[in-house]
Amino acid sequence: MNQRLTTLIDAMPAAQAGDVRSVHQARVASRRLREALPVLRASVHQSRLGRVRRQVRRMTRALGPVRELDVALTHLEELANREIVSTRALSYVRQEIARERLERRRELLAAITPGKIEKLRQQLGHVATGPETPTPAEAIEHAQQQVTRRAQKLAAAVHHAGGLYLPDRLHRVRVSAKKLRYAMEVNRELRRSRSTARIGQLKRLQDVLGLMHDFEMLIDHTRRVQALIAATDRALATELDALVRTLEEECRLHHATYMRRRAALLKLCDALSPGEPQHTAVA
Numbered sequence: 668m669n670q671r672l673t674t675l676i677d678a679m680p681a682a683q684a685g686d687v688r689s690v691h692q693a694r695v696a697s698r699r700l701r702e703a704l705p706v707l708r709a710s711v712h713q714s715r716l717g718r719v720r721r722q723v724r725r726m727t728r729a730l731g732p733v734r735e736l737d738v739a740l741t742h743l744e745e746l747a748n749r750e751i752v753s754t755r756a757l758s759y760v761r762q763e764i765a766r767e768r769l770e771r772r773r774e775l776l777a778a779i780t781p782g783k784i785e786k787l788r789q790q791l792g793h794v795a796t797g798p799e800t801p802t803p804a805e806a807i808e809h810a811q812q813q814v815t816r817r818a819q820k821l822a823a824a825v826h827h828a829g830g831l832y833l834p835d836r837l838h839r840v841r842v843s844a845k846k847l848r849y850a851m852e853v854n855r856e857l858r859r860s861r862s863t864a865r866i867g868q869l870k871r872l873q874d875v876l877g878l879m880h881d882f883e884m885l886i887d888h889t890r891r892v893q894a895l896i897a898a899t900d901r902a903l904a905t906e907l908d909a910l911v912r913t914l915e916e917e918c919r920l921h922h923a924t925y926m927r928r929r930a931a932l933l934k935l936c937d938a939l940s941p942g943e944p945q946h947t948a949v950a
Contacts, residue, residue, distance in 0.1 A: 671696055683776055687737045690737060693730055699849050701724060705813050706857070719787070728778075729774065729779050730775060732774075746913070756889075756910045759892050760885070763891060764888055815940050821840070821847050825936070841880060845869075847939075868931070886918075
């Protein structure tokens with residue numbers, strides 16, 4: 668837990684200054700920290716632990732929109748390099764996203780002040796080193812329970828998403844996969860295991876689902892620009908339509924990859940949920 672806290676605190680100054688890589692590092696560290704905290708749940712006063720979890724969650728939520736917009740800008744640059752869509756359409760969408768990023772960064776600075784970071788450091792320092800800290804055996808048990816819960820939630824999200832392309836449901840699968848992966852990392856560290864195969868499997872799936880989510884966000888931004896200029900620039904509106912079609916095709920390709928891996932994902936969830944009913948990969 669201390670390593671996750673250190674990574675978060677070290678990344679925050681540059682993240683607040685707008686550095687893209689540091690925003691990503693801080694967000695990932697906050698998510699990993701959130702998955703490590705439940706390990707302490709049986710040995711730390713619940714109100715104290717709850718306050719810390721809420722504070723870290725607020726940081727994650729403040730960092731999230733900025734990170735997602737950074738990723739969107741990266742994808743636009745990649746599309747520009749491929750020269751398959753209108754550079755004018757990409758430019759307009761890029762301006763829209765850059766404008767929104769400035770707004771979200773102001774919200775981030777208001778939500779994560781140096782004082783709040785210092786307060787979190789003090790609170791977590793007390794939790795991590797106090798007399799209520801769990802024994803190694805207790806910590807491993809709690810970590811395993813967390814993995815089991817996350818695996819069950821991921822399996823439920825996969826079944827709920829079904830086989831159709833439903834962005835909101837697929838996004839829940841992605842978030843559930845991410846939480847399971849981080850819970851498995853905590854469990855692996857506590858057990859001092861070198862095994863990374865299952866974590867790697869989840870990371871690859873998470874990347875596929877992440878690309879779908881990223882392109883869905885770009886479609887939303889493109890439609891927003893299109894609505895603003897539709898009455899004044901018909902040619903640009905047509906170019907933006909072509910951009911949307913390109914993004915939709917990317918989404919379909921990645922969804923097909925997800926569907927090919929769906930059965931293996933449910934099998935993994937079963938393996939991580941001993942004693943639970945077996946899940947069948949029904950579309």
